[in-house]
Amino acid sequence: MLRLASVLPTDRPSSAPENPLEAALDIYRRTGDVRGQVRTLHLLGTEAAEAGQIQEAAQYLSECAHLADEIGDIERGAISFAYLGSYSGGVGRQEEAEAYFADAQNMAQATGSPPVLAQVHERQANYYRLQGRNDEAVSLLDRAVRLMEDTDEVGGLAQARAALGEALVAAGRWQEGARVLQTVLSVMSDGASPETRAQAYRSIGVLYSRRGLHAEAASAITRALAYCEDARYRTGVMQCRLALGNLHARQKSWPEALEEYQAAEEVALARKDLHVLLTARSMMVTCRLNGEDATEAIEDGRQLIPLADQLGMRTAKAALHSNIASHLARNGHHKEAAKEFGMALTIADELADHALRASFLQNLARSRMALGDMTDSRDLARDAFAVHQRLGHWSEAGESLLFLVQLHHAVAPDEEDTPMSELVGAGQRIDRRVFAAVWALARNQAEDGHGTVPTVPTVSRRINIADSIRRELRGVDLESLASSLRNTRNWCFACNLPIEETGDAELLLLRTGEADTVRVRLAHSHCVTSAVIEIKDQVHEEPQENFEIECILFGGDTAGVIIDCHGGLGIDRQDGKLRDVLLELFRGVGFVDLQTLIVKASDKPVDLRDIADVDCIRAHLNGAFLAITGPDGVILGRAPLSFLPQWYERAREGSLVVVLGRNLQGMAADDPSYLVRAIALGRAVGATVALTVTQPSRNGPCVCAPRAGRKFKRCCGRRSEA
Structure with missing residues (x-):
């Protein structure tokens, strides 16, 4: 049976x-x-x-x-x-x-058993998150990840990391959360199931949405929804619908948000998931508060508060108080609004949820100002500013700073030059990224008249270039520069998160002393505005990886790697031309421009197995780490790989096809479109190089992705002996 x-x-x-x-x-x-x-x-x-x-x-x-x-x-x-x-x-x-x-x-x-203990940690962490106990959830999930790292269960490890990343985002630790989630979505993470990838994409989308990066958020959450629907993962579909609803709500697209919340409610009812059901109905109340039946919506919201209390959903309870308060404040009922904001703030304090606390502090400050209590309003806004800045929420900190300026002018309208210490409080410094966010907010408001977020664009990335950069780069073909940056993967200079291909971006020119090349970088329009930036002693934090590497069998029988490189673009000070420093480095040691293969092949399909050998280049695979050296030393340091046994078997034959280029996203074996485009645009180089392989000991763990942790002699070592 x-x-x-x-x-x-x-x-x-x-x-x-x-x-x-x-x-x-x-x-x-x-x-x-x-x-x-x-x-x-x-x-x-x-x-x-x-x-x-x-x-x-x-x-x-x-x-x-x-x-x-x-x-x-x-x-x-x-x-x-x-x-x-x-x-x-x-x-x-x-x-x-x-x-x-x-x-x-x-x-x-x-x-x-580490996997059993990790599974229990994950369930309890999810329970803590529903109660708003995010710090406790993060602690448990961090332990779960460390437990799974000592096992050979790559799928379980990816699942634990996705849960940890989501919890870190919920706890306001978005930089840490983004780094963890990127490990799940990297091409290195072959062990992640569709459900796990969906969770990671949705969490990244939520992070983007909270930071006002709506194009990026829509792309990530839509991708997560596709994973869930393909896998018939109804719980994931429900969560993605909620996330899309929240994205529309932040854009004040209330009918679209309501539609998504209703879709989530339908699935939650079928699955008898009370937590998601309450969350969906709470957000539906928010949509109706911004519609025509606001009075009835307030009553419905008040009826949901004791239910949230009963289920232990204190974050949802705080959100209900805050949303009702926002509606009251918009309609001039500031005394009642201040009371509701105060109740929400009390819950956030009990939960030690700093991100929520900062938001409620700022809203309460506005109500206190409307009631004429300027001193209390100032103290609340200063507290909100300090928390937002400490959490790295530059845009929100900028909003608090603008409010403090407005408040000061209301109290002392004749004062023109106001010391910053008087605005934010003695001893409080203002991060330069807050000022950048203030300029970005001001420009966005000027562009659309009322500060709302534009709809998600459907064209390629738009890059804004400041007049100061145009003057600095007079004589440079800026359209060619912008075209190159549109067709490469880019990470934001300010927040180090990826910039969506269809999202708006800001061009930054980085001057670094006496270097022959000035560097160019992009940033989210929400994070910083286009400008010339002098970098002297301070070294800006770069993304952790300059390369992402995919292992592939070209033609089904030749071991190869596809390397997607990031950064390394600049302007030559002498001739003003755009330089791709990374591709130039590889061309300089013998890599060929793959665009020439198209010309040689004429109307025949391009076969990357035909790339010429380069004798002066050597590759070395030690375990699961690849290094490439040229005549003048290392050109690719110890880079981690993720490969299947079939690839490893071919790699041991002693030859490796190396392809390196720009914007080589995804898995080329499944979708070669990015690789084909990079070759056609002249943004990919390649070489066939000699490869030496250092195998692990027979009793050591195998190096292939599916069976990491199994003894080498019982996995890929068998193929070697055969």
Whole structure:
């Protein structure tokens, strides 16, 4: 019966029972086989949970947990108790949830199994996040990641990292969250499932949305939704719909936001997910507060507050108070608004949620100003500014600074020159990125008249160039420069996050003393405006990786790597021409321009196996790390690779095709369009080089991606011996 349960219903014999698992459970009960009951109950509970049958799953897993405890099956017991903790927390039974999680943690520790303990940590962290206890969730997920790093379960590691990245973003630690999420989305992360990639893209989209980068957010969340729909992952679809709704709400596109929230509500009802259901309905209230039935919406919002309290969803409760307060303030009811903002601020303080706290402080400051309490308003706004700046929320800090200027002029209209210390408070410094954000805000408001965010563009990246740069680069073909930057992957100079291909960007010219080349970089329009920047002693933080490397079998039989390079563009001080420093470096040591292959091939398909050998270049693969050296030394340092056994087998033959270029996104084996475009534009070079391979010891872990951690002699080492 258990084997039959793993077969699709359409492929089962006509004599098979409707539910083979239930039939198996009945047999185990009649024969008194407790271990068989535990195994089957666990399968039934997991199946019910995945189908959204939450109550049925809880019943199966409750029986499973207690039987497992009796017979010492602590692994299934730990996972079952963790699920029961999630279920109890989901229906508002907080004390019961804490007790279940305590049992789950104790049993997981006793198993000595890192994956089991990590799975329990992840479930409990999700419970903490729903309660707004983000710091505790981050702590648990950080432990889960470290546990999974010591195993060979690459899929489980990617899942733990995606959860950690999402929690870091929710906790306001967006730089750390972005770095973790990029490891999941990198071409190096072959082990990430579609569900895990969807979670990572959605979390990156939420991060973009919160920072006002709406084009980037729409692209990331839409991609996450596609992953979920392809995998029929309904929970992910529900979460993506919520994220899209929030994105539309930030753009004040209320009808579109309401439509997304209603779609999320429909799935939440089907899955009986009370937390998502409450979140969706809370945000639907926000949409209606900005529509025609605001009075009824306020009443509906107040009715949701005790439900949020019952479910332990304190962040949602705070948001309801804040959204009701915002509507009251817009309609001149500042006394009532200040009361609601105050309640929201109290909850944020209890949760130690600094990002929420800063937002509520600023809103309360506006209400206090409207009520004439200028001193209290100033103190609140200063506090908001300090928290936003500490969190790296430059745009929000800029808004607080502008409000303090407005407040000061309201109190002392005759004063023209105001010391900064008087605005933000003695001892408080202002980061230069805050000033850049203020200029960006001012320009955006001037462009659209009222400061709203433009709709998502559908054309290629638009690059804004300041007059100061045009004067500095007089004689330079700026259109050629902009074209090069439009067709390369770029990371923001200010926040180090990727810039969407269709998003607006700012050109920055970096002058670095006596160098022959002045560097050019891009930044999000939301982060900084186009300008000439002098870099003297301070070294700006660069993105951690200059290269992303994909392993590929060209023609199915030749080992190769495709290297996507970032940065390294500049203007030559002598002749004013654009220089691609990285591609020039590789051309200088013998790499050929791949555009020449198109000319030689004429009407035949380009075969990258035909790239000429370069004798002066050597590549060395040590374990899973690749280095490339030229006649003058290292040209590519110890770079990590992720490869399949078939690739490793071909690599050991001693030859490697190396292709390097700009904007080589994604997996070229699945979609070669970016590679083809780079070759056609003359932005890709290549060489065939000699490769030496240093294999791990026979008893060491294998270096291939699918079986990292398995002994080399039992994996790729077998192929070597054969």
